[in-house]
Amino acid sequence: MSAVTKDRAEIEAVTPPTEPTNGAIASKSRRGERWKRFHRTRVLVLLMVPGLVYFLVFHYGAFIANAVAFKEYVPFDGLWASPWVGTENFSRMFGDPDFWHATWNTLFIAVLQLVFFFPAPLALALLLHSLSSDLLRRFTQSVIYLPHFLSWVVVVALFQQVLGDTGLLNATLSDAGLHTVDIIGNPDAYKPLVVLEVIWKDAGWGTIIFLAALMQVNEQLYEAAAIDGAGPWRRFWHVTLPSIRPIVILLLIMRLGDILSVGFEQMLLQRQSVGPEAGEVLDTFVFWQGIVGGDTGYAAAAGLFKGVVGAALVFTANRVAHRLGEQGVYK
Amino acid sequence: MSSQSPVRPAWMERPRPLTKAAKGVAVIIVLALVLIPFLVIVSTSLASNREVVDNGGWVLWPTEPTLRAYRTVISGGIVTKALGVSVALTAAGTLFSLACTTFLAYALARPGVFGGKPVLLLILFTFLFPPGMIPAFLLVKGMGLMDTYTALIAPVLINVFNLIVLRGFFQGIPEELYEAARLDGANDWQILWRVVLPLSKAALAVVSLFYAVSYWNAWFHASIYLESGHWPLSQVLRTYVIGGSQIADTGLSEAGQVSAPQTTQMAVLVIATVPILLVYPFLQKYFTKGVLTGAIKS
Numbered sequence: 001m002s003a004v005t006k007d008r009a010e011i012e013a014v015t016p017p018t019e020p021t022n023g024a025i026a027s028k029s030r031r032g033e034r035w036k037r038f039h040r041t042r043v044l045v046l047l048m049v050p051g052l053v054y055f056l057v058f059h060y061g062a063f064i065a066n067a068v069a070f071k072e073y074v075p076f077d078g079l080w081a082s083p084w085v086g087t088e089n090f091s092r093m094f095g096d097p098d099f100w101h102a103t104w105n106t107l108f109i110a111v112l113q114l115v116f117f118f119p120a121p122l123a124l125a126l127l128l129h130s131l132s133s134d135l136l137r138r139f140t141q142s143v144i145y146l147p148h149f150l151s152w153v154v155v156v157a158l159f160q161q162v163l164g165d166t167g168l169l170n171a172t173l174s175d176a177g178l179h180t181v182d183i184i185g186n187p188d189a190y191k192p193l194v195v196l197e198v199i200w201k202d203a204g205w206g207t208i209i210f211l212a213a214l215m216q217v218n219e220q221l222y223e224a225a226a227i228d229g230a231g232p233w234r235r236f237w238h239v240t241l242p243s244i245r246p247i248v249i250l251l252l253i254m255r256l257g258d259i260l261s262v263g264f265e266q267m268l269l270q271r272q273s274v275g276p277e278a279g280e281v282l283d284t285f286v287f288w289q290g291i292v293g294g295d296t297g298y299a300a301a302a303g304l305f306k307g308v309v310g311a312a313l314v315f316t317a318n319r320v321a322h323r324l325g326e327q328g329v330y331k
Numbered sequence: 332m333s334s335q336s337p338v339r340p341a342w343m344e345r346p347r348p349l350t351k352a353a354k355g356v357a358v359i360i361v362l363a364l365v366l367i368p369f370l371v372i373v374s375t376s377l378a379s380n381r382e383v384v385d386n387g388g389w390v391l392w393p394t395e396p397t398l399r400a401y402r403t404v405i406s407g408g409i410v411t412k413a414l415g416v417s418v419a420l421t422a423a424g425t426l427f428s429l430a431c432t433t434f435l436a437y438a439l440a441r442p443g444v445f446g447g448k449p450v451l452l453l454i455l456f457t458f459l460f461p462p463g464m465i466p467a468f469l470l471v472k473g474m475g476l477m478d479t480y481t482a483l484i485a486p487v488l489i490n491v492f493n494l495i496v497l498r499g500f501f502q503g504i505p506e507e508l509y510e511a512a513r514l515d516g517a518n519d520w521q522i523l524w525r526v527v528l529p530l531s532k533a534a535l536a537v538v539s540l541f542y543a544v545s546y547w548n549a550w551f552h553a554s555i556y557l558e559s560g561h562w563p564l565s566q567v568l569r570t571y572v573i574g575g576s577q578i579a580d581t582g583l584s585e586a587g588q589v590s591a592p593q594t595t596q597m598a599v600l601v602i603a604t605v606p607i608l609l610v611y612p613f614l615q616k617y618f619t620k621g622v623l624t625g626a627i628k629s
Contacts, residue, residue: 041445041447043518047435047520048444050430050433051494055454058537063460064466065469065470066466079469126395136358144361146611157601158369171386200364219340223587226342269573286464289466299464300463303463
């Protein structure tokens with residue numbers, strides 16, 4: 001909204017109102033200005049077209065296709081001819097224990113991720129930042145960024161190979177005469193396992209942003225604190241942490257807004273190994289109901305519910321951040 | 332990354348030996364946790380059948396390395412075909428995505444473009460409300476894209492994060508350069524090719540890598556949109572390595588050329604990972620430069 005007003009202000013600043021006495025001519029000249037602006041930037045406008053079409057079709061088109069959540073989808077009739085059923089899909093969903101089970105699993109994993117995965121990159125970044133050898137730091141960075149680029153298929157296969165019944169860990173344990181541990185395919189171990197996987201894959205990559213923030217801390221603050229007699233811990237507590245607080249809060253907001261997404265591909269790959277009781281999350285619930293089970297309208301309702309709650313969460317988290325005097329994701 | 336000097340500043344105490352040792356151990360543990368799984372898959376893929384069976388399914392260091400598992404996998408035909416699909420898909424997808432993202436980012440980075448601000452708002456809004464799985468599926472189906480490779484590219488053509496990174500990078504190019512090019516008579520299209528793109532190699536390299544990796548690794552869309560004969564490698568990998576089907580049972584290898592299932596599984600895994608490992612070192616140095624300058628400026 002404000003962008004549009006500002007746009008107009010810009011145009012008016014460039015072109016002095018030629019005929020303020022005659023409204024018709026003024027509006028005509030404004031239209032003329034707009035045409036001129038279009039003409040002047042026509043190459044750029046043309047360059048926008050493919051991208052704009054993509055967003056209109058696959059984002060806004062999909063947005064409209066959410067209408068199926070209020071329908072009884074009949075494949076033969078297609079999306080538009082299928083009969084409307086009002087909010088029946090939603091009332092069915094709220095009474096479905098499987099849906100609540102998936103929601104519970106999602107939130108449980110999200111909280112585990114928040115507690116164990118979220119601080120991991122920060123801790124790693126602090127470790128890397130404190131290394132005095134540039135070479136060692138760069139080498140370590142190169143190594144720990146790498147898992148981010150692997151497919152979830154590869155990561156899950158790696159974990160099976162290392163932590164499985166006959167994997168590296170259990171073989172080592174049994175060679176040492178110790179008890180073996182049952183991790184892969186064990187419903188009780190599933191939630192910690194998936195959090196461990198995401199830490200292995202993305203904690204290293206997550207350090208990039210924290211390292212950049214740490215580099216930007218004003219060196220003089222450390223120096224002043226040291227002269228005032230602050231040891232390493234107090235410098236960390238009173239200089240480092242306050243300096244990187246804005247970026248930590250920003251990332252926390254983004255994570256909170258996305259809390260109902262806990263890694264669809266990762267969960268889908270392993271759901272079968274432990275069954276839906278332990279392994280179903282909202283995204284896999286949508287997939288299983290809609291694409292495997294063919295209950296399209298019902299699955300779309302669950303997906304829409306997740307989307308609306310997610311958008312509300314981003315909005316709320318951002319408001320809270322502003323209230324606390326932080327930057328937030330958007331203004 | 333080298334903005335911090337490696338020399339200890341005068342005000343900082345000399346680190347205690349205990350602290351130094353603790354840090355060293357921590358770094359070694361982190362490195363080992365990342366690298367050992369890689370070592371295990373490569374070693375297992377190179378190990379002989381007997382060694383794998385004796386050891387219970389995995390090998391840390393093969394005593395008698397052999398390429399037998401790779402020969403088995405390649406002679407089966409399925410992996411080689413899927414590899415071809417993956418390479419073509421990654422190349423085409425990255426090309427289209429990079430072109431559309433660059434064009435859009437460039438137009439949105441220039442001030443005063445007709446319609447620029449509404450379009451930017453329209454795009455940023457999609458961040459708040461990403462398209463759901465079912466609507467996207469119905470859309471692809473409704474457009475008649477089932478069992479086409481277009482279905483794997485078109486719905487994920489532009490990534491908003493990549494778009495914002497590139498736009499931020501383009502905005503960082505000094506306005507004087509645009510002015511100078513314009514005075515030389517260049518139009519916006521020529522400015523893009525002669526001024527903007529040559530100055531944005533780091534950002535373009537990073538964004539290409541992100542797109543290429545995501546196309547290379549993607550399996551979900553392939554699994555719901557494509558017939559199994561048309562699968563890319565990632566989806567083949569998923570079915571044969573995680574799906575639990577034994578490679579020998581699936582016709583993946585020729586009859587009579589039986590390898591221990593673990594060695595062939597690990598060989599497929601290595602084949603799927605090696606391309607990433609190959610491009611990674613070349614692009615790695617651009618990460619911080621390309622990603623952060625772009626992201627921070629926007």
